[in-house]
Amino acid sequence: MSPTVLPARREQGLKGGHVLAGFLAFFGIIFAVNGSMIYNAVTTNAGLVANEPYRKGLHYNERIAADERQAQLHWSDGVSLVRSGALEITFAAGDGAPVSGLIVKAVVGRPATNREDKPVTLTETTPGTYVGDAGALEAGAWLLSFEAFQGQAAEPSYRARRRLWLKP
Known part of the structure; x- marks a missing residue:
């Protein structure tokens, strides 16, 4: 009899x-x-x-002087913004009297x-109270930047x- 040869067993x-394959899959996911x-x-x-950071940097001292002039006014503001977009800003002098006759411009946007960004022009409805419409706003964080000009x-x-x- 001849011996039976079994097939080699694969390890x-x-x-x-x-x-x-593992190496390629790992780095493929990373990439x-x-x-x-x-x-x-x-x-x-x-x-x-x-915008134009270099030019703004050149006028930095002027900005500091403008901030000092603003502080000397002793004005305060109150802000109200709702999801419908109704924006209301009130201005009061240091003695509590409303500040009238301002031209107020604002920008509402995400931080x-x-x-x-949505520019808003506000109009004075009662002395010291300025109202504008920013359009419908979604829930979440918003940044309101506003400026008030006296006259022209x-x-x-x-x-x-x-x-x-x-x-929400």
Whole structure:
């Protein structure tokens, strides 16, 4: 009788092909996630902190002087913004008297981007109370920047920024 030859048994375990596939899958996932993050970062953030930062830097001392003049006015403001877009800003002098006759301009936008910025011109409805419409606003964080001019002045007498939260 001749001996029976059994087929060679393949070893079970980790082979070079398995290691290569795992290596490629791991780094493929890393590259896909990084690519997604880079795409989102580049397309959602303009990266611009200020328009013409160099020129604004040249006028920094003038800005400090304007802030000091504003502080000497002793004015205060009150802000109301609702989701319908109704914006109301009140101005009062240091003695509590309403400040009338101002030209008030505002911009309502998101804090992190300028894509949703909405300029608003406010009109005086009662002494010291200025009202405007920013259009319907979604819930979340909003940034209100406003300037008040006396008469036809080129520079604002009062400027402020307020971070607001609209509830859902």
